Amino acid sequence: MKRDFDLVVVGGAMAGAGVAALAAADARTQGMRIALLEPKPATAPGPGEPLDLRVSALSHASRQLLATTGSWAAVEARGAAAYQRMVIWEERGDPAGGDALVFDAAELGEPDLGCIAENRAVQAALTESAAGHGVVLLRAGLATVTAGSDAIRIATDDGREYRAGLVVGADGAGSAVRTQAGIDVRATDYGQRAVVTHLRPEHPHADTAYQRFLDTGPLALLPLADGQVSLVWSTTPELADELLRADEAQFSGRVTVASAGVLGRLEAAAPRASFPLRLLHARRYAAERIALVGDAAHTVHPLAGQGINLAFLDAAALVDVLGDALAAGDDPGELRVLRRYERWRRAEALPAIALLDGLQRLFSGGDELKSRLRRGGLGLVQSARPVKRLLMQRALGIAGEVPASLRRAPS
Numbered sequence: 001m002k003r004d005f006d007l008v009v010v011g012g013a014m015a016g017a018g019v020a021a022l023a024a025a026d027a028r029t030q031g032m033r034i035a036l037l038e039p040k041p042a043t044a045p046g047p048g049e050p051l052d053l054r055v056s057a058l059s060h061a062s063r064q065l066l067a068t069t070g071s072w073a074a075v076e077a078r079g080a081a082a083y084q085r086m087v088i089w090e091e092r093g094d095p096a097g098g099d100a101l102v103f104d105a106a107e108l109g110e111p112d113l114g115c116i117a118e119n120r121a122v123q124a125a126l127t128e129s130a131a132g133h134g135v136v137l138l139r140a141g142l143a144t145v146t147a148g149s150d151a152i153r154i155a156t157d158d159g160r161e162y163r164a165g166l167v168v169g170a171d172g173a174g175s176a177v178r179t180q181a182g183i184d185v186r187a188t189d190y191g192q193r194a195v196v197t198h199l200r201p202e203h204p205h206a207d208t209a210y211q212r213f214l215d216t217g218p219l220a221l222l223p224l225a226d227g228q229v230s231l232v233w234s235t236t237p238e239l240a241d242e243l244l245r246a247d248e249a250q251f252s253g254r255v256t257v258a259s260a261g262v263l264g265r266l267e268a269a270a271p272r273a274s275f276p277l278r279l280l281h282a283r284r285y286a287a288e289r290i291a292l293v294g295d296a297a298h299t300v301h302p303l304a305g306q307g308i309n310l311a312f313l314d315a316a317a318l319v320d321v322l323g324d325a326l327a328a329g330d331d332p333g334e335l336r337v338l339r340r341y342e343r344w345r346r347a348e349a350l351p352a353i354a355l356l357d358g359l360q361r362l363f364s365g366g367d368e369l370k371s372r373l374r375r376g377g378l379g380l381v382q383s384a385r386p387v388k389r390l391l392m393q394r395a396l397g398i399a400g401e402v403p404a405s406l407r408r409a410p411s
C-alpha cells in the first residue's frame, strides 16, 4: 500500500511537537516523511505579550531536547528562568526548619535545577522547528485510525485520508489514538483541581521554587523571570471553586496564608484557571503501527512537575528506537520494533508514576500520625545525601536510561 507519510504524529502540543521536531532534526531519522496533525496549533507569543498562565518546570533533559531541535532560543527569549533551589515542607512544618527538604543546585554540583518555561512558547517553538525541518503541518483532528499489516490509515475530521507507516498518539489524556487502538488504562481520579495563576510576591523569590504540602493538597510557587511567581495550588474542587470566585483581595489573603507567608504577601497578578487532576497510565505504550507518548501514555499529578519531562524522554527514546530500526533496515512501524520503545519507557516511567502516586497519597489527609510521618520523611531525605542526589538526578532527567539525543557530553 502506498504511504503518504512514514510517520504521522497525532496531537501537536508540547509532546507531539517534540516528537515531530526531534525526529525531523535527528540525523538517524531525518529521511522520514513526517506529518503533525493538530486542530489547534500554538501561535508564537508576540513580544510584550504577558506570560501565559501555563508554565512548566523543565528538567535538564527537556532543555536539551529544546536545544537539539533549535527551539531553545525562542523559549529563552520568552523569559524561561533557571531556578537554583527548591524548598519543600509540610503544613505543620517550617520552611526554614530541619524537617524541610531543600534541593540546592550548588550542593548537587549542577548549574541550576532546571527552568520554568511558558508552555505556549515551547509548543510554538517546537512546531516551528518541525516545520523548518520539513514536517507537514496538518490543521485537523483525528477521526479514525485503522492499522493494517503494511500501513495505517488515518481519517481526519475535515474528510481527508492518509496512509502512514506509523502513528504516534500524542493527543493527551483523552487520547483517541489510544482508545481506537483498544489500549486500556489504569485511572484514578484524585478528586482535586489545580488552581493556577501568577502572583507578585512581597519578597524576592531568589530563584527558589517552594512547595508546601497542605492536608488538602500541595501548593507550589515557581519563580518567573519577571520576579513574579506561578502558583499551582492542588486542592479540593470546593476550595478551587471558592478560590476562582474570590475577589483579588480575598484571593491574595488566602494564598498568602496558605503559603505560610514564605514570600511575604502575595498579590494577584493575572487571571485564574483550574484543571482537574487524575492519574492515568496506559497498560501498553505500543500496538501495531501505533506508539503513545506524553499524557496519552501517562498523566501524572503535577506535584513534582514531571508530566512534560516524562513526555520529552518518551519522544527521544522513540526517536532512538526508530533510528536503530531504520539503520537495521527494519520497518519502524512493526510491533516488534515498537515493543522495544514500550519496554524502555514503561520501565522508566513506572517507578516515577508509583513514586508520584505514593507521594500524593502520603501527603494528603490531615491525621496527626500521617503528618508526623511526612515531616519525618522529608527530614530523613534531607539528611540522606545519596538518596537526595538520586531523586534530584531522576527529576533532572540525567539518571536512568537517558536517550542518546538527550545525553550530556562527557565533562
Ligand SMILES: Cc1cc2nc3c(=O)[nH]c(=O)nc-3n(C[C@H](O)[C@H](O)[C@H](O)COP(=O)(O)OP(=O)(O)OC[C@H]3O[C@@H](n4cnc5c(N)ncnc54)[C@H](O)[C@@H]3O)c2cc1C
Residues within 6 Å of the ligand: 010, 011, 012, 013, 014, 015, 016, 037, 038, 039, 040, 055, 056, 057, 058, 140, 141, 142, 143, 170, 171, 172, 173, 176, 194, 196, 232, 275, 293, 294, 295, 296, 302, 304, 305, 306, 307, 308, 309, 310, 311
Ligand atoms: C496545573 C498543571 C501544572 C503542570 N506543571 C508541570 C510542570 O511544571 N512540569 C511538567 O513537566 N509537567 C507539568 N504538568 C503536566 C504537563 O502540563 C502535561 O504532562 C503536558 O502538558 C502534556 O502534554 P501532551 O502534549 O502530552 O498533552 P496535551 O497538552 O494534553 O496535548 C494534547 C494535544 O492533542 C491535541 N488533540 C486532542 N485530540 C486530538 C485529535 N483527535 N486529533 C488531533 N489532535 C488532538 C490537542 O489539541 C492538544 O494540542 C502540569 C500539569 C498541570 C495540569
